[in-house]
Amino acid sequence: xxxxxxxxxxxxxxxxxxxxxxxxxxxxxxxxxxxxxxxxxxxxxxxxxxxxxxxxxxxxxxxxxxxxxxxxxxxxxxxxxxxxxxxxxxxxxxxxxxxxxxxxxxxxxxxxxxxxxxxxxx
Amino acid sequence: xxxxxxxxxxxxxxxxxxxxxxxxxxxxxxxxxxxxxxxxxxxxxxxxxxxxxxxxxxxxxxxxxxxxxxxxxxxxxxxxxxxxxxxxxxxxxxxxxxxxxxxxxxxxxxxxxxxxxxxxxx
DNA sequence: GGTCTAGATAGACAACCTTCGATGGAGGAC
DNA sequence: GTCCTCCATCGAAGGTTGTCTATCTAGACC
Numbered sequence: 001x002x003x004x005x006x007x008x009x010x011x012x013x014x015x016x017x018x019x020x021x022x023x024x025x026x027x028x029x030x031x032x033x034x035x036x037x038x039x040x041x042x043x044x045x046x047x048x049x050x051x052x053x054x055x056x057x058x059x060x061x062x063x064x065x066x067x068x069x070x071x072x073x074x075x076x077x078x079x080x081x082x083x084x085x086x087x088x089x090x091x092x093x094x095x096x097x098x099x100x101x102x103x104x105x106x107x108x109x110x111x112x113x114x115x116x117x118x119x120x121x122x
Numbered sequence: 123x124x125x126x127x128x129x130x131x132x133x134x135x136x137x138x139x140x141x142x143x144x145x146x147x148x149x150x151x152x153x154x155x156x157x158x159x160x161x162x163x164x165x166x167x168x169x170x171x172x173x174x175x176x177x178x179x180x181x182x183x184x185x186x187x188x189x190x191x192x193x194x195x196x197x198x199x200x201x202x203x204x205x206x207x208x209x210x211x212x213x214x215x216x217x218x219x220x221x222x223x224x225x226x227x228x229x230x231x232x233x234x235x236x237x238x239x240x241x242x243x244x
Numbered sequence: 245g246g247t248c249t250a251g252a253t254a255g256a257c258a259a260c261c262t263t264c265g266a267t268g269g270a271g272g273a274c
Numbered sequence: 275g276t277c278c279t280c281c282a283t284c285g286a287a288g289g290t291t292g293t294c295t296a297t298c299t300a301g302a303c304c
Contacts, residue, residue: 015163016170016219019185025163033158037262041137041147041154048138057281063141070263072282091271091280097138099233106231109224159292179251192293194252213250213301 012104014112031105034081039064040074044083047095054087054096134226136234153227156203161186162196166205169217176209176218 013020020028035041046060047053061071075095078084083101087094135142142150157163168182169175183193197217200206205223209216 015167016224018167019171020164020167022160022164025160025167029158029160029163032154032163036151036155036158038144038147038151039262041151042142042144045137045140045142045147049141058279066262067264068281069265069283073262076282088270088281093281102138102231103233106228106233109228109231111222111225111228161292180249188292189294190251191253191295195292198252210251210300215251 012107014110015108017112028105028108031081031083031101034077034083037074039066039070040078043071043074044078044097047084048097054094056092056094058092134229136232137230139234150227150230153203153205153223156199156205159196161188161192162200165193165196166200166219169206170219176216178214178216180214 015028035044042064043060046063047055050059057068057071057075061068064071075084075086079086079095082098084095085098087096137150157166164186165182168185169177172181179190179193179197183190186193197206197208201208201217205220206217207220209218
């Protein structure tokens with residue numbers, strides 16, 4: 001049933017529009033849990049803003065000021081949450097943001113009433 | 123410096139547009155941490171979808187199937203994260219979603235490239 | 245006053261998370 | 275082959291979190 005990277009079709013209903021099902025809440029909270037650490041938020045941002053939209057571990061370990069195993073650990077959590085993708089090229093492991101993964105979360109959090117008035121034009 | 127409910131102006135820069143500062147990452151992760159539990163996601167959704175956009179504890183304790191103190195505990199976390207507001211009316215405590223709080227998070231998660239093409243028209 | 249209800253707080257306990265140093269494994273250079 | 279670099283995994287320590295029961299506070303009502 002998944003379209004891309006495990007996302008199901010229930011993704012596009014804003015959280016505030018109707019009571020979410022327990023299963024969907026669990027799935028959603030799994031992704032938010034991946035973002036519930038300042039280091040992981042920084043890693044995600046660093047990867048996304050890096051040239052080419054991808055970065056290897058060595059590129060982002062020093063900026064966050066943590067040990068390499070810890071950074072590897074956090075990156076794994078982001079990958080398992082479906083937010084980052086990992087590609088091995090030679091000795092290096094390149095991480096990139098999964099297309100649409102953050103947009104999916106953005107859609108779920110969008111206020112269906114206030115947002116319509118303020119943003120959407122077409 | 124806060125505009126509404128502790129939100130600062132750095133809120134509107136998408137996470138993926140540029141490397142986030144450590145302070146902003148900490149602030150952001152505090153809000154995501156509030157959403158990092160399935161029960162809290164359900165509570166938020168139940169409150170938002172309840173008639174009038176507000177609900178008392180007794181309205182939402184039974185649907186989530188947890189004890190009343192536990193629900194109170196989760197609601198407090200959501201309030202402290204700036205996502206819910208609490209108003210005491212008589213014996214009841216009414217909770218409602220803080221206007222713009224989720225929209226703020228939605229904006230931060232929006233992909234500045236892919237989203238521009240798909241949504242914004244003006 | 246006394247009693248009932250709605251909800252918050254306190255304390256306890258198990259589970260989980262973050263971080264580290266040490267180690268292991270795979271690929272490239274020589 | 276040997277060495278070196280990049281990165282993942284392992285095991286452990288310390289802190290944090292989710293849940294409960296028991297208790298407390300504050301209104302409403304008689």
